[in-house]
Amino acid sequence: MTDRDRIATALLALRLGVFIVMVMWTLDKFVNASHAARVFEGFYGVGGLRQPVMAAIGSAELLLVLAFVVGYQKRIAYGGVLLLHGISTLSSYRQYLDPFNNLLFFAAWPMLAACFALYLLRDFDTRWTVDHARSALRS
Numbered sequence: 001m002t003d004r005d006r007i008a009t010a011l012l013a014l015r016l017g018v019f020i021v022m023v024m025w026t027l028d029k030f031v032n033a034s035h036a037a038r039v040f041e042g043f044y045g046v047g048g049l050r051q052p053v054m055a056a057i058g059s060a061e062l063l064l065v066l067a068f069v070v071g072y073q074k075r076i077a078y079g080g081v082l083l084l085h086g087i088s089t090l091s092s093y094r095q096y097l098d099p100f101n102n103l104l105f106f107a108a109w110p111m112l113a114a115c116f117a118l119y120l121l122r123d124f125d126t127r128w129t130v131d132h133a134r135s136a137l138r139s
Contacts, residue, residue: 004124011125014114019069021111022081025088026065029058043091071129074122082115 001009029036033054041047049057061084067077089112095102118125126132 007121007124008127011118011121012127014118015069015071015125018081018085018111018114018118019065022065022068022085023062026058026061029054029061043088071125071131074125074129074131078115078119078122082112082119085112085115 028039033051036054036058037047037049040049064077064080064084067073068081071077085108089108092105092108095105099106
C-alpha cells in the first residue's frame with residue numbers, strides 16, 4: 001500500500017466517522033423535531049421552530065451530509081460540514097465552563113479537528129468519492 005493509499009484510507013475513515021455523527025444530528029430534525037427545536041433555542045437562541053421548519057432545515061442538511069459522505073463537490077460539502085460543526089462546537093461554550101458535568105461535549109473538539117483535516121486534505125480524500133470517480137472516467 002502506497003503512502004497516498006494509506007492517506008486516502010485514513011481520510012475515508014475520518015469522513016465516515018464524521019458522517020455518522022452528522023447524519024444522526026440531521027435525522028433528529030425529522031424523527032424528534034421538538035428535541036431539535038429545543039437544541040436550536042438553547043444553543044443558537046432561535047426559538048419557535050415548528051416541525052415544517054425543522055424538516056426544511058433537516059432536508060438541506062441531509063443533502064449536504066450526503067454530498068459530504070460520497071465526496072461530491074468537496075470544497076462546498078466539506079466546508080459546509082466544517083462550518084456547521086464549528087458553529088455547533090462554539091455555541092456550546094457554556095458546557096465547557098463546567099467540564100466535569102459536561103464531558104461528552106468535549107468530543108466535539110476532535111470531531112472539529114477531523115472536519116478541518118478533511119477540508120484541508122480534501123484533494124487527497126479519493127477513496128470512494130464521486131469526484132474521484134468522475135475524474136477517473138474523464139482520464
